[in-house]
Structures are given as structure tokens and as C-alpha cells.
Amino acid sequence: xxxxxxxxxxxxxxxxxxxxxxxxxxxxxxxxxxxxxxxxxxxxxxxxxxxxxxxxxxxxxxxxxxxxxxxxxxxxxxxxxxxxxxxxxxxxxxxxxxxxxxxxxxxxxxxxxxxxxxxxxxxxxxxxxxxxxxxxxxxxxxxxxxxxxxxxxxxxxxxxxxxxxxxxxxxxxxxxxxxxxxxxxxxxxxxxxxxxxxxxxxxxxxxxxxxxxxxxxxxxxxxxxxxxxxxxxxxxxxxxxxxxxxxxxxxxxxxxxxxxxxxxxxxxxxxxxxxxxxxxxxxxxxxxxxxxxxxxxxxxxxxxxxxxxxxxxxxxxxxxxx
Amino acid sequence: xxxxxxxxxxxxxxxxxxxxxxxxxxxxxxxxxxxxxxxxxxxxxxxxxxxxxxxxxxxxxxxxxxxxxxxxxxxxxxxxxxxxxxxxxxxxxxxxxxxxxxxxxxxxxxxxxxx
Numbered sequence: 413x414x415x416x417x418x419x420x421x422x423x424x425x426x427x428x429x430x431x432x433x434x435x436x437x438x439x440x441x442x443x444x445x446x447x448x449x450x451x452x453x454x455x456x457x458x459x460x461x462x463x464x465x466x467x468x469x470x471x472x473x474x475x476x477x478x479x480x481x482x483x484x485x486x487x488x489x490x491x492x493x494x495x496x497x498x499x500x501x502x503x504x505x506x507x508x509x510x511x512x513x514x515x516x517x518x519x520x521x522x523x524x525x526x527x528x529x530x531x532x533x534x535x536x537x538x539x540x541x542x543x544x545x546x547x548x549x550x551x552x553x554x555x556x557x558x559x560x561x562x563x564x565x566x567x568x569x570x571x572x573x574x575x576x577x578x579x580x581x582x583x584x585x586x587x588x589x590x591x592x593x594x595x596x597x598x599x600x601x602x603x604x605x606x607x608x609x610x611x612x613x614x615x616x617x618x619x620x621x622x623x624x625x626x627x628x629x630x631x632x633x634x635x636x637x638x639x640x641x642x643x644x645x646x647x648x649x650x651x652x653x654x655x656x657x658x659x660x661x662x663x664x665x666x667x668x669x670x671x672x673x674x675x676x677x678x679x680x681x682x683x684x685x686x687x688x689x690x691x692x693x694x695x696x697x698x699x700x701x702x703x704x705x706x707x708x709x710x711x712x713x714x715x716x717x718x719x720x721x722x723x724x725x726x727x728x729x730x731x732x733x734x
Numbered sequence: 735x736x737x738x739x740x741x742x743x744x745x746x747x748x749x750x751x752x753x754x755x756x757x758x759x760x761x762x763x764x765x766x767x768x769x770x771x772x773x774x775x776x777x778x779x780x781x782x783x784x785x786x787x788x789x790x791x792x793x794x795x796x797x798x799x800x801x802x803x804x805x806x807x808x809x810x811x812x813x814x815x816x817x818x819x820x821x822x823x824x825x826x827x828x829x830x831x832x833x834x835x836x837x838x839x840x841x842x843x844x845x846x847x848x849x
Contacts, residue, residue: 489799489818525801525817552838556801556815597807597835597843639777640841697777700799 481664520551520629601630779844
């Protein structure tokens, strides 16, 4: 288990993968302003978003998709009274990208209270996105009261079990997991035995050089247990993936960007399009963080992900809504 | 001496006023069960542990900007999802110790002791 402290969850390099604490901090510091974090052969590099060379590279990638997260449609408290407006800005941001992304991944908490009208609003908003295809995984806010029945009727018709599934795009294998159901008192996120079994089977037939993208709502690495920011049985899931050359794990839930590289696995969390949450341990609770109105957009955003064949790496670009 | 007398008179007057007001300050004399209140605030149940007599009516109130639930670990009681300012009330009838949690944020736990 990597070292962890309350203030800062950037971890030391125990995997001898060339990524040290300082390297992460550099990338983190840039993330707020829009940074491109490239991981190649386990080495993480960061470039400013306005670096024309890198943006050109991103535009020439084999596969480009966008991650959005935590739209919390229906939320109307002080931290953001207008989550429709900020989600619209996020979509405008996606539509303004130099190359149209192939599809969108939404990593959960689509709605705030699982109300049909909230899901409808998100679906309506996403219709204006240039990328027409959207893949979802549920957040805990999307499965209130009915254990996810409504969610699965809307988004999980072809999914297995409680809503997990996989698909392939241009040689990249995508796996959407559900870790927000059957949570135990005192615990964190949970995948459960049935899903783990399915996962092991799902990747069994893949060649070791297949790039894999795993996406789920709650982080699949332990960021801050006191706030439940982790998944109880994620280690088991990751053990099935450690033999693959390139694994990228995309999560939401914590409403801020964080990155970690452990061996062949790159972990990344996205910002919310609705409201920011405090850094781990920086507030009495992980509740919505109220910031001055003119700062809100700088703490919300979207993540652009690019895959270049033969490079064994997915490039992640976080941009804010400013 | 005159000053002391004045203070005494004033004290009598204050006491008379307090006595006169006392009926207004008392709780309404409705015959009802004993009650207890638990606040959900900052992703925690306050008080975290509460001990009540059997028959007590307990009300949880969500003071957070995020929805929460109140669910007994043994499923003996379960609230619907409580949005901001919404309440869940139940009567604690069966003696015992109940661990409960928020099924959305399971790190939030509380204990209810019914005597």
C-alpha cells in the first residue's frame, strides 16, 4: 500500500516507475489551469494546454473521448444554484475541441436524487454534444430508492448484473463498473463477488498488449478512507489487470482531479460539472464546497482522453470550465 | 439601607414576572410519547450514540446539502432518501442496540440504544 497522508494524497513512488512525488505535484498544479498529462512507459510528463505541439499530437490520436462526471442534475444549493448552466458550458467546451471526440464517458452521479426529470434533463443536454454516443456508469445518487432499476432501464439494457459492461473501440477495451451498491456500514465503495468474477472472465481472452480503460464512479484506489473515497475490493479487481501493458482507471465522485501511477496502471479522477468538493481532510466533511461565484467555473471541468496506437499510453487533458 | 430595600423589591418583582410567565414556557401538556432528535450534519449523526427508553419517538433531520438515509444494519428500520431539511421519524419500540448508517455514505454510522 503506498504511503498516504491527510493533506496531500500524492504518493511516493514505490513502484520504481519513475514517477516521484514532485512530478505528480507539478502535474497537479497545472491541472486546474488545463494541463496535458502524458504517461509513456510509466513516466509521467505534463504540458500546458496551450502547447501547440502537444495539442497537435492530441488531435492526431487514434481515439479521442471525453470524460464528464458528477453532473448532479437537480442540485440547487448555494454551492451551485444552476447545474444546468455549468453542464451546458461543459458541453460547449467539448464541442469546441479541435477534434470531435468519438464518444463521452459519464462517470456517474448523473442526477442528484435519481428523479426521472433529472435524468431527462441530462439526456436532453447531452443531445447538443458533438459526440453522440455516451457511456454511463452509475453514481450512488443515480440508484437511490430502487437499487438502480430505473438507471438500468435507461442506460444498462445490455449490461450485466447490476449494470456493469465492456466494449471495444479501436483496439482499446473499455470496462464500466458499478461500485455504488450494497455498501456496508462503515465501509467504502464495493464491487462485489459477482462483478469481480465477471471482470476476471471479461479480460481473460484479451492479449496483454490491449490497452484497457476501466471507468467507475467511486475511485478504485484508496484516496481518503475517512470520507469513503475508495473501493473496498478494488485490489482484487486490479489484480486481474496487472499483467496488461496499459491500464487507465477513470473515476469521479470526489469532484476534483487527482492522479496516481502504480506500475502499469494510471489512476485519474475527474472534476464535476456541478460543484467542487474539498481536498481530502481539508474540511469537516466532503460536502459541496461553496466558493465565490467567479471562482466556481475554475473548479469544474471536463477531461479529454487521447490514445495513440503504438504509444502504449493514453493522454489525459483536464480543462476547467473557465 | 434604602438601596438594599430597593434591590429586594426589584427581586420580588422579577420573581413574580418569572412565575407569571412560567406557564407559557412549559411544554404543551399534550399526552405524547417521549421524543429524541438526531441531526445529520457534516456527514455525521449527532449525537452519534443515543440511549432512549422504549416507546421514544426519534426524529432524524438532514441538515446537509447532500441527501442521506438512515438504515439499520440489521434492516429493522430504514428511511427513504432524506433531502435537505427532510425528516425521518420512528418509534423505538424493541429494546436492543442498533447500529445504523447512511446507505449512500456508509462511512456515516450511528448507534441507537433502546432500553
